[in-house]
Amino acid sequence: MRIVNVPLGHRSYAIKVGGGLLSRLGAECAPLKLGRRCAVITDSNVSKHFSKAALKSLSASGFQPVLITVPAGEKSKRIAMVEKCYDQLAAHRLERKSFIVALGGGVVGDLAGFVAATYLRGISFVQVPTTLLAQVDSSVGGKTGVNLRAGKNLVGAFYQPQLVLCDLDALKTLPKREYISGLAEIIKYGIICDAILFAQLERNLPKLLQRDTATLAAVIARCCEIKADVVGQDETENGLRAILNFGHTIGHAIENSSGYGKFLHGEAIAIGQVAAAKLSHEILGLSSHDVARIEKLFAQVGLPVKIKLSVAQREKLFAAMKLDKKVSDGEIKFVLAKKIGKVEFGCKVPVETIERVLNGG
Ligand SMILES: NC(=O)c1ccc[n+]([C@@H]2O[C@H](COP(=O)([O-])OP(=O)(O)OC[C@H]3O[C@@H](n4cnc5c(N)ncnc54)[C@H](O)[C@@H]3O)[C@@H](O)[C@H]2O)c1
Ligand SMILES: [Zn+2]
Numbered sequence: 574m575r576i577v578n579v580p581l582g583h584r585s586y587a588i589k590v591g592g593g594l595l596s597r598l599g600a601e602c603a604p605l606k607l608g609r610r611c612a613v614i615t616d617s618n619v620s621k622h623f624s625k626a627a628l629k630s631l632s633a634s635g636f637q638p639v640l641i642t643v644p645a646g647e648k649s650k651r652i653a654m655v656e657k658c659y660d661q662l663a664a665h666r667l668e669r670k671s672f673i674v675a676l677g678g679g680v681v682g683d684l685a686g687f688v689a690a691t692y693l694r695g696i697s698f699v700q701v702p703t704t705l706l707a708q709v710d711s712s713v714g715g716k717t718g719v720n721l722r723a724g725k726n727l728v729g730a731f732y733q734p735q736l737v738l739c740d741l742d743a744l745k746t747l748p749k750r751e752y753i754s755g756l757a758e759i760i761k762y763g764i765i766c767d768a769i770l771f772a773q774l775e776r777n778l779p780k781l782l783q784r785d786t787a788t789l790a791a792v793i794a795r796c797c798e799i800k801a802d803v804v805g806q807d808e809t810e811n812g813l814r815a816i817l818n819f820g821h822t823i824g825h826a827i828e829n830s831s832g833y834g835k836f837l838h839g840e841a842i843a844i845g846q847v848a849a850a851k852l853s854h855e856i857l858g859l860s861s862h863d864v865a866r867i868e869k870l871f872a873q874v875g876l877p878v879k880i881k882l883s884v885a886q887r888e889k890l891f892a893a894m895k896l897d898k899k900v901s902d903g904e905i906k907f908v909l910a911k912k913i914g915k916v917e918f919g920c921k922v923p924v925e926t927i928e929r930v931l932n933g934g
Pocket of ligand 2: 710758821838842
């Protein structure tokens with residue numbers, strides 16, 4: 574098992590990465606000095622595979638868990654579902670010392686984390702992320718929240734868990750498209766912070782695609798370490814944390830303008846990162862060799878690297894990008910790479926340059 578510490582003073586916590594961790598859930602929670610009552614919040618897909626093991630492990634360590642299952646999918650990340658969870662926590666008489674286990678992907682983590690942050694003004698919570706994206710990204714860093722009709726993640730709280738358990742065995746049941754999508758965030762960590770990780774990904778790609786446990790353990794732990802380090806320096810996104818958004822300005826605009834659901838998040842940010850690499854070549858002098866390596870790795874993983882747009886779609890995409898990010902004097906701020914492993918944030922890019930890059934010119 575690998576352990577990564579998230580350094581946040583008295584709110585510091587450990588991320589544990591390894592196989593078979595779900596069966597140790599109760600034993601891992603025991604030293605946290607939490608109350609006996611707890612709630613496992615999960616979704617309908619994850620529940621089928623893992624809720625029994627989670628409940629069994631908690632009960633074996635003397636906890637009294639209740640299971641709350643929400644429908645799978647982004648639609649569960651909303652206020653109405655938060656209220657349903659509160660009602661069940663109250664019915665099960667969870668009190669200040671009680672805790673919540675978020676068992677699932679980013680949707681469950683964001684929802685259950687927000688419920689934990691607000692129920693009784695905040696009770697403890699433990700993350701057991703079961704998607705690749707959740708293990709390397711959403712379970713680390715303490716952002717929790719739900720969506721409004723007006724947009725994603727508009728209501729939320731920064732709220733750190735007590736512990737994160739990344740059970741690599743959980744990834745075995747993950748649908749292939751979800752798994753591949755998670756790899757887009759992993760590649761991102763290589764580009765923004767770690768050229769050695771990027772080279773390892775290039776070298777070990779077949780093993781990674783086979784979901785080899787030893788390869789995954791090293792890669793996931795490294796990604797968590799990078800995110801923990803960035804979050805440790807800038808918890809509430811005043812500066813450095815922006816680098817985690819490499820590829821996301823265009824990625825979010827693709828998700829927004831194509832209607833949520835067409836592209837998975839990882840697919841949209843793969844296109845966004847390749848475009849950001851091309852912008853980096855023009856603005857920061859990222860070498861053509863590095864741009865080619867980035868595009869090749871995404872393609873080899875099986876992620877899209879470009880998007881074909883009609884004139885109307887392009888207009889929609891730019892409108893989405895301008896809404897998302899502040900535009901001043903016809904320029905949009907980007908995170909761009911100087912070389913693989915080194916990025917800068919707040920780089921102003923003229924709208925025409927973005928248009929040219931997205932048009933493939
Ligand atoms: N808090 C953050 O910092 C942060 C960061 C990135 C993304 N997010 C949020 O995360 C969400 C996306 O997370 P996601 O990609 O994990 O999506 P998700 O939680 O919807 O999971 C994807 C699908 O996989 C299923 N699933 C999960 N684990 C499984 C497993 N082990 N086996 C089989 N099926 C499994 C789920 O039921 C779902 O259908 C978005 O809402 C996004 O806003 C949050
Ligand atoms: Zn992302």
